[in-house]
Amino acid sequence: MARHFSLSGFPEWLPEQRLVEQHVLATLQRTFELHGFSGIETRAVEPVSQLLSKGETSKEIYLLSRLQAEAGSDDAELGLHFDLTVPLARYVVENAGRLMFPFRRYQIQKVWRGERPQDGRFREFVQADVDVVGQDTLSQHHDMELPLVMVDALGRLPIPRVVVRASNRKVAQGFYEAVGITDIEGALRAIDKLDKIGEKAVAEMLVADGATQEQAEQALALARIHGSDGSIADQVRALGARSDLLDEGLEELVTLIEGANALIPGAVTADLKIARGLDYYTGTVYESTMIGHEDLGSVCSGGRYDSLATDGKKTYPGVGLSIGVSRVLARVLQAPLVDTSRRVPTAVLVAVMDEEHRAESDRIAMQLRDRGIPTEVSPSAAKFGKQIRYADRRGIPYVWFPGQPDSVKDIRSGEQSDAHAGEWMPPEDDLYPTVRMTS
Amino acid sequence: MARHFSLSGFPEWLPEQRLVEQHVLATLQRTFELHGFSGIETRAVEPVSQLLSKGETSKEIYLLSRLQAEAGSDDAELGLHFDLTVPLARYVVENAGRLMFPFRRYQIQKVWRGERPQDGRFREFVQADVDVVGQDTLSQHHDMELPLVMVDALGRLPIPRVVVRASNRKVAQGFYEAVGITDIEGALRAIDKLDKIGEKAVAEMLVADGATQEQAEQALALARIHGSDGSIADQVRALGARSDLLDEGLEELVTLIEGANALIPGAVTADLKIARGLDYYTGTVYESTMIGHEDLGSVCSGGRYDSLATDGKKTYPGVGLSIGVSRVLARVLQAPLVDTSRRVPTAVLVAVMDEEHRAESDRIAMQLRDRGIPTEVSPSAAKFGKQIRYADRRGIPYVWFPGQPDSVKDIRSGEQSDAHAGEWMPPEDDLYPTVRMTS
Numbered sequence: 065m066a067r068h069f070s071l072s073g074f075p076e077w078l079p080e081q082r083l084v085e086q087h088v089l090a091t092l093q094r095t096f097e098l099h100g101f102s103g104i105e106t107r108a109v110e111p112v113s114q115l116l117s118k119g120e121t122s123k124e125i126y127l128l129s130r131l132q133a134e135a136g137s138d139d140a141e142l143g144l145h146f147d148l149t150v151p152l153a154r155y156v157v158e159n160a161g162r163l164m165f166p167f168r169r170y171q172i173q174k175v176w177r178g179e180r181p182q183d184g185r186f187r188e189f190v191q192a193d194v195d196v197v198g199q200d201t202l203s204q205h206h207d208m209e210l211p212l213v214m215v216d217a218l219g220r221l222p223i224p225r226v227v228v229r230a231s232n233r234k235v236a237q238g239f240y241e242a243v244g245i246t247d248i249e250g251a252l253r254a255i256d257k258l259d260k261i262g263e264k265a266v267a268e269m270l271v272a273d274g275a276t277q278e279q280a281e282q283a284l285a286l287a288r289i290h291g292s293d294g295s296i297a298d299q300v301r302a303l304g305a306r307s308d309l310l311d312e313g314l315e316e317l318v319t320l321i322e323g324a325n326a327l328i329p330g331a332v333t334a335d336l337k338i339a340r341g342l343d344y345y346t347g348t349v350y351e352s353t354m355i356g357h358e359d360l361g362s363v364c365s366g367g368r369y370d371s372l373a374t375d376g377k378k379t380y381p382g383v384g385l386s387i388g389v390s391r392v393l394a395r396v397l398q399a400p401l402v403d404t405s406r407r408v409p410t411a412v413l414v415a416v417m418d419e420e421h422r423a424e425s426d427r428i429a430m431q432l433r434d435r436g437i438p439t440e441v442s443p444s445a446a447k448f449g450k451q452i453r454y455a456d457r458r459g460i461p462y463v464w465f466p467g468q469p470d471s472v473k474d475i476r477s478g479e480q481s482d483a484h485a486g487e488w489m490p491p492e493d494d495l496y497p498t499v500r501m502t503s
Numbered sequence: 504m505a506r507h508f509s510l511s512g513f514p515e516w517l518p519e520q521r522l523v524e525q526h527v528l529a530t531l532q533r534t535f536e537l538h539g540f541s542g543i544e545t546r547a548v549e550p551v552s553q554l555l556s557k558g559e560t561s562k563e564i565y566l567l568s569r570l571q572a573e574a575g576s577d578d579a580e581l582g583l584h585f586d587l588t589v590p591l592a593r594y595v596v597e598n599a600g601r602l603m604f605p606f607r608r609y610q611i612q613k614v615w616r617g618e619r620p621q622d623g624r625f626r627e628f629v630q631a632d633v634d635v636v637g638q639d640t641l642s643q644h645h646d647m648e649l650p651l652v653m654v655d656a657l658g659r660l661p662i663p664r665v666v667v668r669a670s671n672r673k674v675a676q677g678f679y680e681a682v683g684i685t686d687i688e689g690a691l692r693a694i695d696k697l698d699k700i701g702e703k704a705v706a707e708m709l710v711a712d713g714a715t716q717e718q719a720e721q722a723l724a725l726a727r728i729h730g731s732d733g734s735i736a737d738q739v740r741a742l743g744a745r746s747d748l749l750d751e752g753l754e755e756l757v758t759l760i761e762g763a764n765a766l767i768p769g770a771v772t773a774d775l776k777i778a779r780g781l782d783y784y785t786g787t788v789y790e791s792t793m794i795g796h797e798d799l800g801s802v803c804s805g806g807r808y809d810s811l812a813t814d815g816k817k818t819y820p821g822v823g824l825s826i827g828v829s830r831v832l833a834r835v836l837q838a839p840l841v842d843t844s845r846r847v848p849t850a851v852l853v854a855v856m857d858e859e860h861r862a863e864s865d866r867i868a869m870q871l872r873d874r875g876i877p878t879e880v881s882p883s884a885a886k887f888g889k890q891i892r893y894a895d896r897r898g899i900p901y902v903w904f905p906g907q908p909d910s911v912k913d914i915r916s917g918e919q920s921d922a923h924a925g926e927w928m929p930p931e932d933d934l935y936p937t938v939r940m941t942s
Contacts (some may be wrong), residue, residue, distance in 0.1 A: 070597050078543035078601055086542060098872045100849035100879030103517035105527060107627055130617035131564040158509050162517055164896055166882050178569035188546055327865055408541035426766055433537045440539030443605050457603055
């Protein structure tokens with residue numbers, strides 16, 4: 065199925081591939097709602113000033129202009145959103161008086177980034193976000209809840225297993241400060257590159273940023289620690305550094321890891337090399353990898369932000385994660401790792417005897433649809449063999465023949481039997497196309 | 504619920520309003536699939552040259568530029584799509600070898616137009632399109648099928664009744680030519696304005712375009728004809744004009760009207776004043792009005808195009824209609840004409856005794872979710888009265904109390920009974936939020 069898109073970076077799927085995407089999106093939506101999250105959508109555009117306030121991605125923004133804008137038009141300068149967090153922050157502040165806090169929201173939408181397209185990196189792609197946003201305060205237990213929502217959602221998808229890993233900014237910051245590293249953000253940025261450039265190059269970056277060789281080695285020792293229980297705190301403390309912030313971060317992280325694994329064993333691992341580039345995270349941070357597809361990078365990431373937004377009077381802390389849906393989907397579609405039971409939604413093709421009797425077939429189709437069975441009527445009154453081939457090419461499992469009585473044929477087995485459109489039902493597995501992993 | 508949007512022309516809904524939108528979109532999707540249409544999505548952008556080839560809307564296009572595009576970048580000049588027909592044409596030609604014809608597709612996506620925002624006219628809005636596209640040929644019976652798909656879909660929505668009206672370009676063109684009107688497109692554009700400016704002003708437009716007073720009167724006489732059966736052909740012929748094209752159009756129109764009403768009485772009316780501004784329609788044209796909301800204009804429109812697209816060797820005729828979802832939705836939400844049974848997806852709130860026992864509540868919630876019941880855990884271990892108020896404000900119908908045994912309370916009736924999370928189910932009406940018309 066792998067092929068080029070006619071516009072590089074803008075993926076489009078064939079109808080049978082879109083069936084897989086629809087299955088994935090519906091499963092995500094349903095899981096988020098099972099956890100009591102409300103779906104919202106925000107407009108695709110934000111004022112450029114809003115988008116630019118998150119400096120890091122500024123260079124990748126798509127700006128809009130109207131082809132025939134009037135001279136002196138006072139339209140705000142607009143750009144396409146590059147994530148769903150900036151719009152959420154604006155939406156929360158704008159609607160604070162009409163929302164209920166903690167506000168549990170999910171949001172599944174396309175976002176746009178003008179980056180150079182490459183494997184797994186698109187200019188237009190779908191993100192699926194869940195966040196809980198509080199007003200002034202937000203309990204720490206949501207830091208454990210949110211990754212478990214994603215573990216539940218990802219576990220229902222026809223994709224390889226995804227492992228969520230967590231760390232905590234307070235651990236890194238507290239530790240760096242305790243060992244005397246002064247450029248905290250620089251150190252986080254360097255550690256963030258570990259998987260890409262390796263320990264030696266990261267150590268060089270740290271030293272170039274002003275750390276001593278020993279400090280760099282300590283930062284790397286911290287980044288090597290990972291595990292699924294409280295022993296990670298012992299390993300960190302064994303490195304010798306001490307600070308209140310470090311202790312606070314370790315307690316948060318251990319509570320999260322132990323709580324999550326008590327509910328769903330193996331759900332979340334602590335991994336102290338996770339740094340996350342964005343500077344608005346203030347506590348827990350998350351990344352995750354799809355087993356066997358580590359080259360894709362993190363497919364579900366996020367964290368806690370003590371101040372997602374503020375309106376001057378109140379602040380809105382939040383915690384959440386975002387799935388890079390298109391990145392995952394492109395991989396499973398193009399490998400391919402998934403398959404559908406048929407290429408169209410149709411379960412039954414009603415044959416047409418001749419054009420004069422098309423209305424009879426139309427009436428049968430209406431009866432079947434009224435009972436929830438996806439049905440189309442043969443586009444032509446060709447010989448029955450040709451009408452059956454029409455169904456066969458599309459994977460439509462049943463062909464219905466009007467008569468006295470009517471009969472229905474399972475064209476896979478060849479079995480044919482009398483049937484009444486007011487009563488007959490296909491087996492449940494044949495009602496809708498099903499999606500399954502091929503490996 | 505009526506309120507201004509923070510960016511004029513870009514509607515955004517509150518979570519409880521979005522429940523209505525989700526219900527509408529899911530109902531449309533499900534109905535289109537019941538009729539055997541495949542869902543596709545196309546990228547939001549098209550090369551500007553493609554968009555401009557449909558002259559009429561060129562002035563309303565949003566152009567894209569990258570904030571930090573490299574000098575000499577060879578990126579194609581891109582714009583946001585303003586409908587779903589231009590992208591469909593491109594998609595069909597691009598993928599012709601991988602699609603099966605007749606290609607039955609639906610597409611529900613946002614589109615963008617830089618028009619001056621006004622009531623029912625947005626800059627960002629959702630369209631829901633269904634089309635059948637043939638390769639070189641497309642049977643006429645699809646002209647009857649497609650409006651019936653829309654009648655079925657619209658009839659399932661929580662909105663006032665929508666009546667589909669149809670006409671045929673061949674009737675208008677054949678008639679105008681027979682009475683000697685030479686500027687056919689000008690006449691269509693003038694007649695298209697009838698509802699807005701009235702007969703007198705339309706007659707003046709026609710005369711200004713070169714028609715005689717008598718020809719203008721004949722065009723208006725044609726436009727006055729409407730009905731639900733073959734008698735409309737007699738009325739047209741009674742006006743005296745004769746041409747082969749007129750006969751062909753009348754036969755197509757009468758076949759459509761009589762066939763549609765035989766299947767679903769009252770589904771489609773002939774209305775010869777329908778002209779449609781776009782010049783790519785070549786036969787049947789459709790419009791529709793929501794009863795009691797005629798001021799909104801047509802909420803579902805479309806037609807037949809003999810050449811939706813061509814790749815030089817083959818042509819792709821099509822017929823289809825498009826629902827202006829946001830226009831309809833804004834009206835029913837802002838009146839409001841609809842209501843939801845609750846404000847969030849959650850059916851059950853599991854109470855928390857104290858923070859030490861939160862995991863117990865988490866486990867109950869997991870059990871309920873595994874059985875398909877949308878459940879959240881109370882964000883705080885406050886007094887039970889306060890936890891119940893949390894549910895009440897959101898319209899969550901049930902609060903679950905962990906204990907030995909557990910118990911569940913319907914907070915609307917106050918009834919409380921022992922329950923087991925592995926067995927209890929709410930009544931089906933309480934499982935998900937329901938949407939109903941209020942009037």
